[in-house]
Every structure is written in C-alpha cells, then in structure tokens.
Amino acid sequence: MKIYDLIILGAGPAGITAAVYAARKRLDFVVITKDIGGQASWSGDIENYTGYQFITGPQLAIKFQEHMDSFGIKVIMPQSAIEISRQEEKIKVITDREEYFSRAIIVATGKNPRLLSVEGEKEYKGKGVTYCATCDGPVFKGKNVVIVGGGNSALDAALQMVNISPKVYIVDIAPKLTGDEVMIQKLKQSSNVEVFNNAIVKKIYGADFVKGVEIEANSEIKELAVQGVFVEIGLNPNAGFASGLKKNESGEIIVDCYNQTNIEGLFAAGDVTSVPEKQIIIACGEGSKACLSAFRYLSTHSFSSQA
Amino acid sequence: MVVQVYSTAACPYCHMAKEYLTSKGVAYQNIDVSVDQEASKKMVEISGQMGVPVIVVDGKPIVGFDKMAIDAALGA
Numbered sequence: 001m002k003i004y005d006l007i008i009l010g011a012g013p014a015g016i017t018a019a020v021y022a023a024r025k026r027l028d029f030v031v032i033t034k035d036i037g038g039q040a041s042w043s044g045d046i047e048n049y050t051g052y053q054f055i056t057g058p059q060l061a062i063k064f065q066e067h068m069d070s071f072g073i074k075v076i077m078p079q080s081a082i083e084i085s086r087q088e089e090k091i092k093v094i095t096d097r098e099e100y101f102s103r104a105i106i107v108a109t110g111k112n113p114r115l116l117s118v119e120g121e122k123e124y125k126g127k128g129v130t131y132c133a134t135c136d137g138p139v140f141k142g143k144n145v146v147i148v149g150g151g152n153s154a155l156d157a158a159l160q161m162v163n164i165s166p167k168v169y170i171v172d173i174a175p176k177l178t179g180d181e182v183m184i185q186k187l188k189q190s191s192n193v194e195v196f197n198n199a200i201v202k203k204i205y206g207a208d209f210v211k212g213v214e215i216e217a218n219s220e221i222k223e224l225a226v227q228g229v230f231v232e233i234g235l236n237p238n239a240g241f242a243s244g245l246k247k248n249e250s251g252e253i254i255v256d257c258y259n260q261t262n263i264e265g266l267f268a269a270g271d272v273t274s275v276p277e278k279q280i281i282i283a284c285g286e287g288s289k290a291c292l293s294a295f296r297y298l299s300t301h302s303f304s305s306q307a
Numbered sequence: 308m309v310v311q312v313y314s315t316a317a318c319p320y321c322h323m324a325k326e327y328l329t330s331k332g333v334a335y336q337n338i339d340v341s342v343d344q345e346a347s348k349k350m351v352e353i354s355g356q357m358g359v360p361v362i363v364v365d366g367k368p369i370v371g372f373d374k375m376a377i378d379a380a381l382g383a
Contacts, residue, residue, distance in 0.1 A: 035320075035323070036323070037319060041319035042319065044317075057319075058317070058319045058322055061319065077374075078374060126356035126358045126370065127355075127356050127357060130357070130358060132318070134317045134318065135315055135317065135319070135320065135358070136357060136358050136359060137315070137341075138315045138341030138347070139315070139340055139341075139347050139350070139351070139359065141341070141344060142344070208355070209351075209357070228357075
C-alpha cells in the first residue's frame, strides 16, 4: 500500500499554492481534484491580486496551473473525496473512484454554488437553469431570463444579460439589492430590467426546456415567462465529506492560525475554511501556510513504515 | 474524425476542453456560440441542453468537459 507524505484535496488558488510549496519541499505528494483553478476560473476581472494590475479569472487560473505544471506535480483529476478518516498513523481518503493513503492532508476544496432547492431545479439543470452566467449567458441571447440573487455575482450576471436579453428579471430575497452601488446604478439605467425584492422563486416549470418560474414577491404569487434561470445565491463550502472535522455554522472547516483542524495531521486552507475574507490572494497565502504547517508536522513526527 | 467544440469565450471549462484536445494532438473546429446565433440554436438541438461546452466527435455530442467521455469517443 502506497502511503504519501501529503495529499492535497482541491486545485484552486489554495490547493495549487500548497502544491507548489510541497514540490519545493520535495514532499512525496499528490493533488486530487475535480477541476483546476476553482472559483478563480469563474471570476471576472481581477484588479486586486498583487503583481497584476489587471488579469481575468481564467487567465490567472491558467497562470496558477502553469506554475504547478512547471514542477511536474502529480494531479489526479477528475476525482472528488467522499470520505476522509484518520487510521492510527495514516489518513485514508476515499474518492468517487479509488482509495489513497497519506500521513498528512490539506483540504482545499473551496466552495460550490448554492442550490435553490425548489421544484424543477434539478430537472431543468442545463435546460435553462445555470450556475455559470459567465459561461452560458451568451446561449440565452434573445431570451428572457431571471437572475436569482442580489449580490455582486447576481448583478454581474444581470449586467451581462441586459444587452442581449429582451427582459431581465432579478428575484432577490433581501429587501434591497446588496451588490456594489456602481452596478446597481448601471442596472437602474437599463429599461429592460425588473427587480423583485423580498421575493423568492417557488418553482421552475417547462416542457423540454424552462418556460417560466413561479415567484412569491411581497406575499404575492407571480409567474415570469423566462427561458433562463441564473442561480447566483452564494456558495456552500465543499466540506461534506470531511465528517470528522469541526465546522462553524456555515459549514466551513474551523482552523487555527496554523491551518490545523481539530484532527492531527489534517490541515485546511482557502474558502472551505472559517478564515475570514474570501479572496484569491488570501486563499493563496493560506495554502502556503497550510503546506508549511504540514511540512513541520511531517518532519517532527516519526511514522512506522507500515501503519 | 471530425471534432467540433461549441464554446463561449469566458467559459473556463471550454478552455480546458480545448487545451485537452490540443494536448492530445486532436484538431477541432471551435464554434463560439456567443457570436454565432445559428450555431447556438444548433448546439441546443443536438445536445438537448443549453450549457457549454459541447464537444461533438463524429456527430456524437458530449456535454461538459468530461475527460473520460472524450477519451472514449476519441478512442472509438
């Protein structure tokens, strides 16, 4: 049975940075991930990552990948962990395809779009319901769409669609939109935008594809005839598989300032953790810190060769 | 073998899919559905859904960047 020094779960900014540090420490390690770049790949324009006055999310993600590839790091993809558990001196990772063992783990699995959890959402996923406005937006050219959410990513999606859709609805659970004022002002100047606050989507309906949504706005039921439903209601941490780890009320893994979780040898970094402020540059810093902590853990513990 | 990739410019999985094909030495036709409205309709028609990327290998559509499905289609 192969036992790695370290397994890094996830290859977003935190996981990739941890991998670069692990390669430089010459650890025997592997990265297991479902994709490369994580949320950075989905970001629009980035103007606050030091060293780049301007770079797009996908471009920065490609830079990260190139940096990782320059070390010849072993990446197992696409695989996702479904369970991790400590077994005496080693940690077992069960993925959707295989099993792996290591002495230390860094969980850097980030976050995933939050689901609406309403009737029709699953059925019409890909058939009008999308979680990546940046990706699929252009396919909805000439069609009416509803954006669910009121934060920056929702407003970003709305601004993308105002120029190509006849009608853009925004359904927001909050009493007023919470995104940046600059974006709200831009939307107010668009004649084809209609905003519903204190509103929720009750169900999504259609035939082969979405034909509309039923919403409840200020306790009044309404139907909106739309072909696209863009869900932009925030993110959930991908930590469900890490059942033994302590989490906060948002489901984020609790770490100390050394990125140590409540289980020895298990570290976590980036947006999946309780660390405040979800920023690419913070995730990178946390990834490096987690790797240095894991390295310290590995070098200050002796392991018998088998167990 | 004829390979087409229906994509949009800003979609990361489209980039990944195209890079993957290039790394395998597979030539493909890139179809940007954000500029070609007819192609966008055709993509929905052949794939039965509205998400990008759609990779078409010899007429058979694969939805999303599904490495294993792409490998299987290329190997066949």
